[in-house]
Amino acid sequence: MAAQPLRVLACGDVEGRLEALFGRVRAVQAKSGRFDMLLCVGNFFGSTSDAEWEEYRTGFKKAPIPTYVLGANDQDTVSYFPDVSGCELAENITYLGRRGIFSGTSGLQIAYLSGTESQDEPTPAYSFSSKDVTELKTSLLSTPKFKGVDILLTSPWPRDVGNFGNSPGEIDTKKCGSALVSNLAASLKPRYHFAALEKAYYERLPYRNHIVLQETPQHVSRFIALADVGNTSKKKYLYAFSIVPMSLMDPAELVKQPQDVTENPYRKLRKEAHKAKTLVCAEEEPACQFFFDLNKNQGMKRPSDGKERGNSQPKQAKKPPQPTGPCWFCLASPEVEKHLVVSIGTHCYLALAKGGLLPDHVLILPIGHYQSVVDLSSEVVEEVTKYKSALKEFFRSKGKRYVLFERNYRSQHLQLQVIPVPLDLCTSEDIKESFIVQAQEQQIELLEIPEHSDIKQVAQPGTPYFYVELDTGEKLFHRIRKSFPLQFGREVLASAALLGLPHRADWRQCTAARPEEAAAAQAFRRDFQPFDFALQA
Ligand SMILES: [Zn+2]
DSSP states (O other): OOOOOEEEEEEOOOTTOHHHHHHHHHHHHHHHOOOSEEEEOSOSSOSSOOHHHHHHHTTSSOOSSOEEEOOOSSGGGGGGOSOTTOEEEETTEEEOOSEEEEEOTTOOEEEEEOSEEOOOSSOOTTEEOHHHHHHHHHHHHTSTTOOOOSEEEESSOBTTTTTTSSOOTTOOTTTSSBHHHHHHHHHHOOSEEEEOSSSOOEEOOOEESSOTTTSOOOOEEEEEEOOOTTOTTOOOOEEEEEEOOGGGSOHHHHTOOOTTOBOOTTHHHHHHHHHHHHHHTTTSOOSSOOTTOTTSSOOOOOGGGTTOOSOOOOOOOOOOOOOSSOOSSOTTSTTSOGGGEEEEOSSEEEEEOTTOSSTTOEEEEESSOOOSGGGOOHHHHHHHHHHHHHHHHHHHHTTEEEEEEEEESSOSSOOEEEEEEETTTOOHHHHHHHHHHHHHHTTOOOEEEOTTOOHHHHSOTTOOEEEEEETTSOEEEEEOSSOOOTTHHHHHHHSTTTTOOGGGSSGGGSOOOHHHHHHHHHHHHHHHGGGOGGGOO
């Protein structure tokens, strides 16, 4: 039996303009029927004349709908709220209180936090502190099976809410708003979050509350900032919606993901919380198999691999696949540019990239003609892994970390692009964020997948994909549906956010004469020598 949805209105800063607000509410109700409640965020009272308020306070006029408001945001309006813990201000107008949960008989759960963020001690009457946020979080998160709240009301915007989302216009969400509100929203997972104070209307694309492939799907959150009542630029200040309390919803219906859902803007906060949780339950079985599982179908070991773990099985004597036409990357083919090759193993080799982004931009390539990592046999995978660890050690010795990516889209021969980035330039989180953000700008969704997860499990053989991997094993993945920009990985690394080499984003602008290429390869070979296991066999 489907529950009847509640019809709710939310409103931005009223600033004491009650006639304008309630006039509007009456018009809306005359046109589209009764609403169950009106929720007001931001400044309910203005610091100027309170003549309009007096008529409501004294009962001369009455609000046309049960109205719930947040408390003061400045010293001037504190006196309008006689009881900090919440009270009726006038008939049909209720001040919710400093912070807490409001649940009507309908089962709708509304969390609220009044005031603006403050670090001062003691906290001013019109502010909240980290202690308020922690207490509000604790009271909810300690309830068994807490999934989230239906609605969150705050006056300030959450800091960073624009991350991964549609543009909030002139508002810079990296600077405005409250970090504590972000923290609260990240934990409470409201289905709707309303805020005001910025005199702007912004409806962010819905964002998800779970880590894809790592956590079970959860409901999405919608953040809506509302403008001030009666603003002259006609920005939206009243928002109407219907909602069935989540406690009454079918769980499958609740977690449905809309088409335009985005990454969580508070991803970093969520990740920290997730990490803490993972540490606590470290004994839990990982949800996915390990990437390049050496115990599975392991090939014959080379004599030098004496200390490797696992049981060896007889090697399948399989000849590497051959290309049907000319290939630039099959080591045996005449087309291959041998002067760029810097190391040759049993199944794989390393070559400098032609027109590389940096002089030490290198490729890991299978010797045989494989199309993607998903197609590799286990012994090739094993050697790819060895090249990765050798390159990690090599680049770390030079104060760099590598970023690896594979674009498996209409590619002939697998190329793992490996590009080093100085460790002191940015964090691994910065690198991932740059990839996610720049992908999003092109309507591409890059998802973080669990470290050590197997690309083979995420991508079926034959399906195109793009993935990025850091030398720590952290990975971002995108399943290509239509097409994929040719130079994307390189462009992100070249962008101002990372290496700052935009003029080298296109490899065709970076080609060098053959003697220079040969010299660069020779230099790389010399430097890499101490790390090259292929030479130590
Ligand atoms: Zn080939």
